[in-house]
Amino acid sequence: MFAKETTQLHKFSWETLPEGYVCLSPMAGVTDSAFRQICKQHGADVVFTEMASASMMLAAPARSATFLRYNELERPIICQIMGGDPKVMAEAARVVQDLGFDGVDINMGCPEKKIVGNACGSSLLKDADTAARIVEAMTQAVDIPVSVKMRSGFLDSQIVQPYFSKRMEEAGAKALAIHPRTKEQGYHGRADWSITRQIVEVVNVPVGGSGDINSHEAIARMRAETGAKFAWVARGSMGNPWIFEKERVLPPTISEVIETALAHARLALELKGPHGLIEMRKHLAWYFSGFPGAVALRDQVKKIFTIEQIEDLVEPYRGLNDLRHDHTRSFEQKEVAA
Ligand SMILES: Cc1cc2nc3c(=O)[nH]c(=O)nc-3n(C[C@H](O)[C@H](O)[C@H](O)COP(=O)(O)O)c2cc1C
Numbered sequence: 001m002f003a004k005e006t007t008q009l010h011k012f013s014w015e016t017l018p019e020g021y022v023c024l025s026p027m028a029g030v031t032d033s034a035f036r037q038i039c040k041q042h043g044a045d046v047v048f049t050e051m052a053s054a055s056m057m058l059a060a061p062a063r064s065a066t067f068l069r070y071n072e073l074e075r076p077i078i079c080q081i082m083g084g085d086p087k088v089m090a091e092a093a094r095v096v097q098d099l100g101f102d103g104v105d106i107n108m109g110c111p112e113k114k115i116v117g118n119a120c121g122s123s124l125l126k127d128a129d130t131a132a133r134i135v136e137a138m139t140q141a142v143d144i145p146v147s148v149k150m151r152s153g154f155l156d157s158q159i160v161q162p163y164f165s166k167r168m169e170e171a172g173a174k175a176l177a178i179h180p181r182t183k184e185q186g187y188h189g190r191a192d193w194s195i196t197r198q199i200v201e202v203v204n205v206p207v208g209g210s211g212d213i214n215s216h217e218a219i220a221r222m223r224a225e226t227g228a229k230f231a232w233v234a235r236g237s238m239g240n241p242w243i244f245e246k247e248r249v250l251p252p253t254i255s256e257v258i259e260t261a262l263a264h265a266r267l268a269l270e271l272k273g274p275h276g277l278i279e280m281r282k283h284l285a286w287y288f289s290g291f292p293g294a295v296a297l298r299d300q301v302k303k304i305f306t307i308e309q310i311e312d313l314v315e316p317y318r319g320l321n322d323l324r325h326d327h328t329r330s331f332e333q334k335e336v337a338a
Helices: 033-041 054-059 061-067 086-098 113-117 121-126 128-141 163-171 193-202 216-226 254-272 274-288 294-303 307-318
Strands: 022-024 046-048 077-082 103-108 146-153 175-182 207-209 230-233
Touching: 022 033, 033 046, 033 254, 033 274, 054 061, 054 077, 054 086, 077 086, 086 103, 086 128, 103 121, 103 128, 113 121, 121 128, 121 146, 128 146, 128 163, 146 163, 163 175, 163 193, 175 193, 175 230, 193 207, 193 216, 207 216, 216 230, 254 274, 254 307, 274 294, 274 307, 294 307
Parallel strands: 022 046, 022 230, 046 077, 077 103, 103 146, 146 175, 175 207, 207 230
Antiparallel strands: none
16 A cells, blocks of 8 residues: 555654654664554554665656565654755755655664765764755754654764764654664674763653663663663664564464564565565574574575465474573674665
8 A cells, every 4th residue: 555545643743652662773684564464453553664865766756666665554654864965955854744754854864885985874973064964954944853863972972972863863853763873883792871871861852772782681770870861773673573562471382483584574565566575584593593594494484486486495393392592692693684
């Protein structure tokens, strides 16, 4: 379903969202509509799209609308855009609004060479004036809330945060999400939640904490240590949408994993055709990681093209009945080229 055909019943506001909400953090190559729907079914409170390039949205609107397709059940859904030019970003924000999204988020964290080279993503952390102009231009262009997701700094957290966050708030950002690693750190080392705490202390808008949130316990600990109103879950959701089930105590059984993986694959096929199943390969490896035979399965998924092949792949696991695996594992196993 295309968002344009739909109407929002209630205007979304970060301010009025209940404390403790857990969001599916934006992940390029991961948080497409199929995965978002699976996470939503498991209790994700707010979901983010993969980042979309603002200039691409203007240059190839039809392609972008297809890329940004979503289902009504995903609401509230926020579209994240990436760019470095205030005018282009404002124009793209209007497109996001016309597509019916509940909010528009700015990527100020992507460490990719190509993105940084174009003065976008984490590069904006070096230029608070331009970043603030982008937020201002977008805020003036649309009625939906504009939010910012950022890292702690480019080379050094100390010279960027929390000053940078305050500037974004003053420019009109209605919520801030912080992944407290610098661009230089990439995904290495521990996320420094003390920086999240410093930001929470200086801004008045809601703050979402990101970084190393791979369990219910980590969500609670991050919120207690930082005072962040919300949690943004990223790698902790890969192969593990159960992380969004707030009441869940036990890890999923292998039967639950099989049914969820198959439902996810069918959605991927329905929404993207055969290419959806190729993109599904990494998800399958994540779902079964930690279960017996997972290493061999990681090789087998590389040859997957059809749903029937996926059904054959998971068949041996059906015999394991109620085997459970705690998906709360170290992030090293989930390192991906982001
Ligand atoms: C594969 C991958 C893709 C990502 N893509 C985006 C993105 O498009 N936009 C964004 O703001 N952050 C992106 N991130 C960062 C995550 O949203 C999150 O902030 C970061 O991974 C830290 O959280 P974690 O330690 O819980 O994974 C990505 C991360 C990964 C692993």
